[in-house]
Amino acid sequence: MSSRTAYLFIKWMIPVAIVWGLSYPLTKLITVYSSPMIVSVVRVAIGSVFFILLGKGLSLGVKQFINGLFNFVGLLTFLNLGVYFSSNPGLVAVMIYTQPLFILIIEMIMGTKVKMRGIIGIILGVIGVTASAFLSFNLGLLFGLLGGVIWAIGTV
Secondary structure: OOHHHHHHHHHHHHHHHHHHHHHHHHHHHHHHHOOHHHHHHHHHHHHHHHHHHHOOOOOOOHHHHHHHHHHHHHHHHHHHHHHHHOOOHHHHHHHHOOHHHHHHHHHHHOOOOOOHHHHHHHHHHHHHHHHHHHHOOOHHHHHHHHHHHHHHHHHO
């Protein structure tokens, strides 16, 4: 890795890691004073303004609308409800990031051939999620899993 690459990595990845790492505990703190739905709306609004300013125009259509419903409205709603109802927002984040598992399962249902490596990954992932959930299962974790499913549907 060149020194320029290392510099760019540090310049961009450290702020991303800090912001991303703080988002779950901050969401937990905010939901004490505000409803999870308001938190979702504010997050979508801030993200929308950010990407409209950085993007090269706005693309509107049925595909984009459906994608937005699943990947923004659905995902963020379940995420924020999960953080609100859980005593462990980090574990809710783990449940949200089960999305790749659900993508593979949805793809298999839709007829896509999945290699043995993918099937082993699904089995290990389900075992990991199940083990994590048994540590302290609550309504928040269920919302986190639903968020992962919604995100996977929106992605597929």
